[in-house]
Amino acid sequence: MSSALQKMTIAKALNAGMRAAMETDPKVVLLGEDIGKLGGVFRITEGLQKDFGEDRVLDTPLAESGIMGTAVGLALRGYRPVVEIQFDGFVYPAFDQIISQVAKMHYRSLGHLRLPMVIRIPYGGGIGAVEHHSESNEAYFAHTAGLRVVTCSSAEDAYWMIQQAIASDDPVVFYEPKRRYHERGEIELGEDAPHGLHDAVVRTPGTDVTLLAYGPMVKTAMIAAQAADTEGRSIEVVDLRSLSPLDVPTILESARKTGRVVVAHEAQTFLGMGAELAALVQHEAFYHLEAPVIRVGGYNIPYPPSRHEEVFLPDLDRILDAVDRSLAY
Amino acid sequence: MSDDVVAPVETAAPATHEPPARDITDGGPEMVQFLDAEGRRIPQTEVNGPYADYLQDVDGEMLRSLYRDLVLVRRVDSEGHALQRQGELGLWPSLLGQEAAQVGAGRAMRTQDYAFPGYREHGVAWCKGVDPVNLLGMFRGVNHGGWDSNENNFHLYTIVIGNQMLHATGYAMGVQKDGLVGTGDADRDTAVMAFTGDGGTAQGDYNEALVFASVAHSPVVFFVQNNHWAISEPNDRQFIIPPYQRARGFGIPGVRVDGNDVLATLAVTRAALERARGGQGPTLIEAFTYRMGAHTTSDDPTKYRIAAEVDIWKKKDPIDRLRKHLEAEGLVEDGWFESIDAEADELAQRIRTACQQMPNPPHEDMFEKVYVDPHPLIERERAEFVAYQASFEED
Ligand SMILES: Cc1ncc(C[n+]2csc(CCOP(=O)(O)OP(=O)(O)O)c2C)c(N)n1
Numbered sequence: 001m002s003s004a005l006q007k008m009t010i011a012k013a014l015n016a017g018m019r020a021a022m023e024t025d026p027k028v029v030l031l032g033e034d035i036g037k038l039g040g041v042f043r044i045t046e047g048l049q050k051d052f053g054e055d056r057v058l059d060t061p062l063a064e065s066g067i068m069g070t071a072v073g074l075a076l077r078g079y080r081p082v083v084e085i086q087f088d089g090f091v092y093p094a095f096d097q098i099i100s101q102v103a104k105m106h107y108r109s110l111g112h113l114r115l116p117m118v119i120r121i122p123y124g125g126g127i128g129a130v131e132h133h134s135e136s137n138e139a140y141f142a143h144t145a146g147l148r149v150v151t152c153s154s155a156e157d158a159y160w161m162i163q164q165a166i167a168s169d170d171p172v173v174f175y176e177p178k179r180r181y182h183e184r185g186e187i188e189l190g191e192d193a194p195h196g197l198h199d200a201v202v203r204t205p206g207t208d209v210t211l212l213a214y215g216p217m218v219k220t221a222m223i224a225a226q227a228a229d230t231e232g233r234s235i236e237v238v239d240l241r242s243l244s245p246l247d248v249p250t251i252l253e254s255a256r257k258t259g260r261v262v263v264a265h266e267a268q269t270f271l272g273m274g275a276e277l278a279a280l281v282q283h284e285a286f287y288h289l290e291a292p293v294i295r296v297g298g299y300n301i302p303y304p305p306s307r308h309e310e311v312f313l314p315d316l317d318r319i320l321d322a323v324d325r326s327l328a329y
Numbered sequence: 330m331s332d333d334v335v336a337p338v339e340t341a342a343p344a345t346h347e348p349p350a351r352d353i354t355d356g357g358p359e360m361v362q363f364l365d366a367e368g369r370r371i372p373q374t375e376v377n378g379p380y381a382d383y384l385q386d387v388d389g390e391m392l393r394s395l396y397r398d399l400v401l402v403r404r405v406d407s408e409g410h411a412l413q414r415q416g417e418l419g420l421w422p423s424l425l426g427q428e429a430a431q432v433g434a435g436r437a438m439r440t441q442d443y444a445f446p447g448y449r450e451h452g453v454a455w456c457k458g459v460d461p462v463n464l465l466g467m468f469r470g471v472n473h474g475g476w477d478s479n480e481n482n483f484h485l486y487t488i489v490i491g492n493q494m495l496h497a498t499g500y501a502m503g504v505q506k507d508g509l510v511g512t513g514d515a516d517r518d519t520a521v522m523a524f525t526g527d528g529g530t531a532q533g534d535y536n537e538a539l540v541f542a543s544v545a546h547s548p549v550v551f552f553v554q555n556n557h558w559a560i561s562e563p564n565d566r567q568f569i570i571p572p573y574q575r576a577r578g579f580g581i582p583g584v585r586v587d588g589n590d591v592l593a594t595l596a597v598t599r600a601a602l603e604r605a606r607g608g609q610g611p612t613l614i615e616a617f618t619y620r621m622g623a624h625t626t627s628d629d630p631t632k633y634r635i636a637a638e639v640d641i642w643k644k645k646d647p648i649d650r651l652r653k654h655l656e657a658e659g660l661v662e663d664g665w666f667e668s669i670d671a672e673a674d675e676l677a678q679r680i681r682t683a684c685q686q687m688p689n690p691p692h693e694d695m696f697e698k699v700y701v702d703p704h705p706l707i708e709r710e711r712a713e714f715v716a717y718q719a720s721f722e723e724d
Contacts, residue, residue, distance in 0.1 A: 033559075033560070033562065034560045034561045034562060036561070037561055037632065037633040038560065038561035038632050038633050039632075041560070041627070041628075059561070059562050059566050060566070061528075061531035061566060061567050061568075062490055062528035062529065062531045062532055062559050062562070062567060063531045063532045063533055065533050066531070066533070089488075089489065090489065090490075092489075093489075093491075093532065093533060093534070128419045128470060129419065129420070130419065130420055130467055130468065130470075130473075130488060131467070131473045131488060132488050132489055270706060299695070299696070299710045299714065300706050300707060300710055301695055301696055301699050301707065301710075302473075302699065304695040305466075305467070305470050305471055305472050305473055305690070305695075306419060306470030307469070307470040307471050307689045307690065308690070308692055308694075308695040309470075311692045311695075311714070311718070312695065318717075321717070
């Protein structure tokens with residue numbers, strides 16, 4: 001396949017990535033609510049049922065535990081199920097299947113069984129939605145051994161990472177930054193994937209402060225880095241991309257270089273990804289640090305009514321405030 | 330082979346797994362109806378006969394007040410829709426077409442009966458006395474519900490499909506423990522109603538609720554509004570045997586009712602609630618109706634359903650039907666329908682004004698009511714938040 005540069009949205013890139021995976025591997029099947037004719041409420045699977053048939057793109061009954069449990073069965077039978085959870089807040093009925101079965105099957109079968117499945121979850125806030133439609137619940141799954149957890153922040157990553165996730169023989173929880181679905185980016189089709197599924201990537205090199213971000217916060221982090229740059233502060237933005245496993249070498253290299261680390265995520269900070277990252281950095285880069293790791297995230301309350309979103313979600317100001325506090329040490 | 334081996338029973342079940350062909354506009358011979366689509370009172374049949382007693386008090390005045398409820402509820406709904414279109418609300422789930430299902434059910438409830446709604450039950454809310462303005466807050470993004478459920482015995486809307494079915498069942502178990510079932514005192518005996526849609530019947534919680542209610546014999550009435558669509562998925566993606574028939578397998582009587590016939594939904598729900606209050610256990614009602622509009626204002630139904638289907642259901646409109654009946658029976662005076670429309674206009678105006686004037690809550694409020702007792706982390710974050718916000722004012 002010859003290479004061709006294409007500009008597309010994250011939504012379209014996910015669609016193209018799944019299409020490519022379905023063309024390559026006839027065992028890839030899609031399951032979810034409203035993913036067939038409608039193409040999903042975000043249209044991520046648009047056209048796939050039409051082109052691959054109802055056998056491969058299944059509009060399931062409205063039951064997430066059912067979707068997840070049957071996906072396990074399909075995987076045991078040699079299929080590669082890609083499950084769509086309609087919104088972050090609706091994954092909980094499937095929580096038991098994910099934690100008790102999906103995550104542990106390989107381990108408890110002494111490696112005899114594999115569950116090469118992908119659980120796609122549109123996540124995060126900032127879209128003015130009613131409750132249960134804006135959550136960032138990645139820490140629950142990253143906390144659970146046996147699951148790989150990744151999240152894309154650009155069209156290019158969306159395109160490649162979804163294919164890598166589908167190709168993975170381990171179950172992957174694949175988080176999609178829903179408020180960024182319509183952000184456009186360039187993709188080099190036909191080339192090899194530019195990064196591994198579990199690589200962190202330095203988005204903006206810098207020297208003063210490391211800013212760790214992922215998913216929807218990457219864009220905010222890049223804008224913050226630009227703003228800081230005009231004030232003479234050099235921020236290095238690291239897009240984690242993978243939350244389990246973490247790309248420890250890349251994270252530590254940046255932390256050791258700058259000596260200051262800020263973590264930004266939408267999720268509530270208490271026992272969130274930032275807590276793990278802070279522990280990692282303070283333990284492994286202790287003698288390089290000029291300041292404690294600072295976390296910027298959601299407050300430790302239930303996701304609030306949408307009129308509070310603008311202050312609940314970390315924004316440019318809150319990130320720069322954290323950068324200032326880090327530099328003040 | 331021993332003698333007591335049971336011979337396989339011949340059943341009527343089809344040998345194939347093909348879903349039975351279904352006409353989604355025809356509820357079938359078991360559906361309870363009192364008013365046909367032309368507003369004519371259907372003569373007593375074997376199917377509706379058992380419910381006829383529950384309409385004995387339905388006189389001209391009652392029919393007019395049911396009509397009024399239907400019209401006002403539709404108006405609440407269309408105003409919600411309009412407010413979303415004007416940017417005053419973030420989302421609105423319309424009940425258009427389901428007014429009779431909800432008003433019949435809502436009017437059958439007594440004050441002490443408790444309702445557990447989904448998110449589309451604006452008509453039940455109305456009948457339970459909830460001010461429609463209170464429904465708007467969560468769709469405007471100023472709160473997650475915002476009414477006191479215990480004031481009108483109308484629980485908060487539940488968005489996660491199926492969750493509330495178990496809550497209703499548990500609440501009914503509590504009523505039972507309180508001894509408020511089968512006392513014979515109509516003002517004290519209490520029942521609970523749980524509302525969900527056809528899609529909801531697939532959810533685990535729904536099926537567990539039926540098991541629990543059946544086993545506990547609790548005073549709960551499950552009211553499934555089968556509006557034939559769960560966003561883009563039609564009934565045959567959710568079940569092969571319809572909910573009212575499936576109920577019987579759980580040990581719960583199931584009845585299908587014409588959801589666009591307010592007399593039928595009223596009668597059937599009254600009967601079920603009476604059973605529940607009297608200690609005869611749960612009932613499942615499937616209201617056969619149709620979602621005339623989009624799933625919500627975010628949805629585009631032209632992507633997945635044909636207009637012809639909607640046109641057929643238009644002819645079964647619940648309000649037209651009762652209006653024709655009132656006219657044919659000569660139960661209204663000149664100008665009465667217009668007076669109801671005028672009342673609806675006033676209500677819509679009040680809702681619109683109240684919505685537009687609904688203040689944004691101070692951001693600090695988002696830290697309120699996370700816990701009953703003070704929680705140090707919340708207190709600390711609130712203080713940090715306040716100081717941080719204040720730092721902008723200093724600049
Ligand atoms: C657990 C869960 N999964 C998915 C959703 C998203 N969702 C909202 S409404 C809906 C369809 C509901 O259909 P139905 O139960 O028939 O009720 P209706 O909306 O037609 O009244 C879906 C899938 C949800 N709210 N909760």
